[in-house]
Each structure stands twice: as C-alpha cells, then as structure tokens.
Amino acid sequence: MQSRFFGLGIAKGMALTLKHLFRRPITTQYPEERLSTSRRIRGNELIWNQVKCTGCATCAKSCPQGAIEIVTLRGEENKYIVEKFGVDSGYCIFCGLCVEACPYDALYLSYDYELARYRRRELVKDKEALLASPSKRVSGYYQPEIEQTLPRQTLLLDREKEERE
Amino acid sequence: MAVKTELKLKTEPFVLNIGPVHPSTHGVFRMRATLDGEVLIDLEPVFGYLHRGIEKLAEGRTYTQVIPLTDRLDYLASMSNNLAYVMAVEKLAGITVPERAEYLRVIMAELQRIASHLIAVGAFLNDCGAFMTPILYMIREREKILDLLEMVSGQRLTYNYMRVGGVSQDIPGEFLPALRKFVQRMPSYIDEYDQLLAENEILLARSKGVGILPKDMAINASASGPVLRASGVKWDIRKADPYSVYDRFQFDIPTGSVGDCYDRYRVRVQEMRQSVRIIKQVMEGLPEGEVKAEVAHFLRLPVGETYAHIESPRGELGFYLVSDNSIAPYRLHIRAPSLINLTALRDMTLGWKVADVIIIFGSIDINMGEVDR
Numbered sequence: 001m002q003s004r005f006f007g008l009g010i011a012k013g014m015a016l017t018l019k020h021l022f023r024r025p026i027t028t029q030y031p032e033e034r035l036s037t038s039r040r041i042r043g044n045e046l047i048w049n050q051v052k053c054t055g056c057a058t059c060a061k062s063c064p065q066g067a068i069e070i071v072t073l074r075g076e077e078n079k080y081i082v083e084k085f086g087v088d089s090g091y092c093i094f095c096g097l098c099v100e101a102c103p104y105d106a107l108y109l110s111y112d113y114e115l116a117r118y119r120r121r122e123l124v125k126d127k128e129a130l131l132a133s134p135s136k137r138v139s140g141y142y143q144p145e146i147e148q149t150l151p152r153q154t155l156l157l158d159r160e161k162e163e164r165e
Numbered sequence: 166m167a168v169k170t171e172l173k174l175k176t177e178p179f180v181l182n183i184g185p186v187h188p189s190t191h192g193v194f195r196m197r198a199t200l201d202g203e204v205l206i207d208l209e210p211v212f213g214y215l216h217r218g219i220e221k222l223a224e225g226r227t228y229t230q231v232i233p234l235t236d237r238l239d240y241l242a243s244m245s246n247n248l249a250y251v252m253a254v255e256k257l258a259g260i261t262v263p264e265r266a267e268y269l270r271v272i273m274a275e276l277q278r279i280a281s282h283l284i285a286v287g288a289f290l291n292d293c294g295a296f297m298t299p300i301l302y303m304i305r306e307r308e309k310i311l312d313l314l315e316m317v318s319g320q321r322l323t324y325n326y327m328r329v330g331g332v333s334q335d336i337p338g339e340f341l342p343a344l345r346k347f348v349q350r351m352p353s354y355i356d357e358y359d360q361l362l363a364e365n366e367i368l369l370a371r372s373k374g375v376g377i378l379p380k381d382m383a384i385n386a387s388a389s390g391p392v393l394r395a396s397g398v399k400w401d402i403r404k405a406d407p408y409s410v411y412d413r414f415q416f417d418i419p420t421g422s423v424g425d426c427y428d429r430y431r432v433r434v435q436e437m438r439q440s441v442r443i444i445k446q447v448m449e450g451l452p453e454g455e456v457k458a459e460v461a462h463f464l465r466l467p468v469g470e471t472y473a474h475i476e477s478p479r480g481e482l483g484f485y486l487v488s489d490n491s492i493a494p495y496r497l498h499i500r501a502p503s504l505i506n507l508t509a510l511r512d513m514t515l516g517w518k519v520a521d522v523i524i525i526f527g528s529i530d531i532n533m534g535e536v537d538r
Contacts, residue, residue: 016360040317040318095323095325142333
C-alpha cells in the first residue's frame with residue numbers, strides 16, 4: 001500500500017476531490033424544495049376512523065408508551081360507544097405498533113411530517129383532532145391499498161448521475 | 166570556563182478530563198486521562214451519562230413492545246439490535262421463521278452493517294484530522310442505505326422492522342430494483358474511499374503502529390467484532406455459530422495482522438465489500454412466500470432462559486432473556502459489544518500521546534447508546 005514517492009497518496013486523494021468539484025450538487029434547499037418521503041412514513045399524529053372503530057382498545061394495549069387513552073361506554077346490542085379517544089403525541093414514539101394491532105383498520109399514521117408546535121398542550125390530541133380530514137394525508141404504513149396511491153419516494157440513488165453503471 | 170549545569174525539571178502528573186461533551190468522544194463519554202507531559206500514564210473511562218434503564222424498562226413491556234426499545238440501543242445499527250432481540254424471543258418460544266423473512270432479515274442486517282461501518286470509518290478519519298471531507302463522502306452513501314431502509318420500514322433511524330416470527334411488512338415492489346442499483350454501485354464507492362485514503366501518507370503516519378492491541382490481550386478482554394479481527398483472530402459469529410440463513414452464503418472474514426488503528430480501519434472497509442457480496446447472493450436466492458409466522462398478540466413464553474447472539478457491526482451482540490410465563494420478560498440482559506470493546510481502551514492507550522488517544526478511541530467505534538443503555 002505504501003507508495004514510492006512521499007505525497008503520491010495525498011495527490012491521488014486530491015485528484016478525487018477535484019473530480020467532485022465539477023459535478024452538480026446533490027443537496028436540496030429543504031423548506032422550498034421537498035423530496036417525497038417513503039410511502040410507509042410514520043409521520044405526525046394518528047388518524048382515526050370513527051366509523052370503523054369498535055372501541056376494543058387493542059391500540060391502547062399495544063402502545064409501549066401508554067400514549068393512547070380510550071374510554072368506552074356500553075351501548076345498544078352489545079356495542080361499545082367510544083366516549084373518549086385521545087393521543088398524547090408528546091409521548092408517542094411513532095413505532096406504529098397501534099396501527100399494526102388494530103383489527104378493524106380504523107387507525108392510520110399520517111403521511112405528513114413536521115410536528116413542531118409552540119405549546120405542549122397542542123400535542124395532546126382529542127377525538128375531534130384525530131379524525132380524518134382532507135388536509136391530512138394518510139400514510140401507507142400497514143395499509144397496502146393506500147400505499148399504492150401515494151407518490152413514489154425520491155431516492156438519492158436515482159437523483160445521482162447514472163455514470164457509475 | 167562555562168559550567169555545564171543539568172537542568173532538572175520536576176514534573177507532576179496532570180489530570181485531563183476529555184469529555185463528557187467533546188467532539189471526539191462520540192457521545193457523552195468521559196476519559197479521565199493522567200498525563201506526564203504529553204504522554205498518557207493512566208486512563209479511566211467514565212460512562213453512564215446516557216443511561217436510560219432500557220433493561221429495566223423492558224421488564225414492564227410485552228415482548229413486542231420491547232422491539233422499539235432495542236432500536237434505541239445502538240442507534241446506528243437498529244436493524245441488528247431488532248434482529249438479535251427477536252431471535253432470542255423466537256429461540257425461547259420455539260417459533261420457526263418463514264424462509265423469505267430470514268432472507269429479508271439478512272439483507273437488512275447487511276445494509277445496516279455497511280451504513281454503520283461508513284459512519285465508523287468516517288468518524289475515525291474525522292478524529293485523525295481529515296476533518297469532514299471523508300465523512301461527507303461516506304454520509305452520502307449512508308443516505309442511500311437510509312433511503313432503502315426508510316422505504317421498507319417508514320423510518321430513517323428507529324426502524325422497528327423485525328417482529329417475533331418474521332418482519333413487520335413485506336418489501337415494496339420498488340425495493341429490489343433500487344437495491345440492485347445500490348449493490349452495483351457500492352463497490353465503486355468503496356474504490357473511491359480507497360483512492361482517497363488508503364495510500365494517504367498522513368493517515369498512514371497517524372494510524373500505522375498506533376494503539377496496538379495484541380491477539381492474546383484482545384481475546385482476554387473478550388473483544389469482538391472488527392476490533393478483535395484486526396488483531397488477527399478469525400472470529401465472526403456469522404461463521405462460528407451461524408444464525409438465520411448465513412450458512413448458505415459465501416463470504417470471507419477479513420482480518421488484520423498487527424491490531425493497530427490502521428488494521429481496524431482496513432478491516433471495516435473490507436467488511437463492507439463482503440457485505441455487498443452477501444447482499445448480492447441473498448437477492449439471487451430470495452424466495453417468495455409469507456414474511457411473518459402466526460404469533461399470538463400477547464405472547465407468553467415458556468418458563469426458562471435463553472441467549473441469542475449475532476454479529477452486529479460492532480461485535481457480538483447478545484440478548485439474555487429470562488421468562489416466567491408472563492406477557493413481559495422477567496429479565497433482559499444485553500451483551501453490548503461497544504462496552505466490552507471499551508474495556509481494552511486503557512491497555513491500548515497507555516504510553517501514547519493525547520492526540521493518539523483520540524484516534525485510538527475513535528478506531529474502537531463505540532456507540533454510547535449501547536454502552537450506557
């Protein structure tokens with residue numbers, strides 16, 4: 001490995017860095033330019049489907065952080081009425097175990113990211129705040145049908161020039 | 166006539182605290198270095214700043230809920246941690262994993278090994294004084310791996326991908342073409358690192374013969390992973406005690422000869438090439454089928470204890486699990502390779518100068534999330 005002339009190794013390295021000086025940058029200017037994330041991204045807070053939910057509380061039992069609160073009442077025909085359903089996003093670690101555990105596909109993760117809030121209390125979401133709305137996009141995590149409809153993830157592999165193959 | 170007098174200087178040992186917050190300590194780690202002039206005469210590692218009590222937290226969670234915790238042990242190699250933990254649970258429960266899941270696990274573990282070694286080598290060169298240039302080349306390649314792992318798991322750092330009995334989801338359709346592209350290009354990236362660094366005189370002068378860990382001392386210190394292999398011991402759990410489906414693939418164990426910092430660096434670079442070779446073979450033989458076995462939601466393991474170990478990027482990562490037939494582990498102990506490799510630090514650094522201590526420490530490649538857990 002030792003080169004014959006002292007400094008040859010450094011010169012070789014410099015030649016490489018020089019080559020990179022003349023290629024286009026691969027960085028993007030984040031808030032203005034946005035790349036598509038993974039279709040299975042586990043972003044932001046949960047999205048809850050009130051119609052599908054039966055109040056079985058499997059999500060609350062599967063949460064490792066105990067961030068999901070659910071209170072149910074006994075309704076007609078042995079059905080449960082979900083009186084209270086809330087998630088403290090401040091405790092949530094976005095592991096997605098609740099979405100996996102839900103037997104009725106009533107819980108989704110959000111496709112959006114950027115969860116920063118000015119107040120701690122804004123992270124605590126109640127029943128109304130968790131409902132699906134047009135402004136919230138649903139992630140394809142554990143939802144193969146939704147996954148197909150989302151935009152394709154941008155890969156650094158594709159953005160780089162195809163000179164290496 | 167001038168009288169020659171010999172100047173007698175009295176020196177006192179000087180205690181220097183390197184860390185706990187210092188760019189060269191790779192986390193919150195403190196080295197209490199006792200110096201004689203610039204030469205190190207004693208070193209005491211002080212750790213525990215990042216202690217989160219993960220082993221205790223695991224006792225209050227179900228077997229599935231522990232998986233996100235293991236992500237946070239060695240946060241540069243979450244997939245490997247996931248794998249070692251679920252293997253321990255499967256071993257005690259007697260669950261057989263579907264073939265396709267085993268292959269996917271090997272792909273993820275090897276991608277993770279490349280990503281982790283890239284950071285290890287980059288950070289080591291940063292410590293050597295090659296400030297930021299090599300590490301940025303390596304972070305660029307790591308980004309490509311993170312893209313791939315994000316595609317399958319939905320997260321960039323804490324993947325939470327492995328499950329007891331398989332993996333959480335099958336890979337999406339665009340994963341294999343992207344992986345093929347990556348595997349084709351990766352060798353040329355490694356050539357690029359070699360062109361940049363392998364013959365660099367400054368790197369050779371800084372790391373050749375520095376911080377030698379002899380073979381017998383490495384074995385006595387129970388070191389594992391690249392640290393042990395750089396000392397010339399051909400010991401890799403993937404070959405010594407094959408787990409998952411590693412016995413089906415051809416790969417070599419790169420070893421060093423001297424056990425100095427340069428050998429540890431070379432071993433890691435060569436291991437990346439071997440990992441690429443393994444991924445190529447796995448892609449060829451990837452079978453179709455299920456990716457997760459049927460496992461009860463609140464799993465109860467039979468009373469007993471087990472130990473499962475894998476070759477993580479840093480060495481032998483083992484999970485010791487004791488069950489009392491409840492839904493949570495009775496005791497979970499983690500054999501963290503970083504912590505055990507760190508015990509050899511004092512022997513490696515004695516007699517070297519402060520600047521060398523920094524690069525010797527960098528060449529061990531520890532991860533504080535795992536040392537303190």
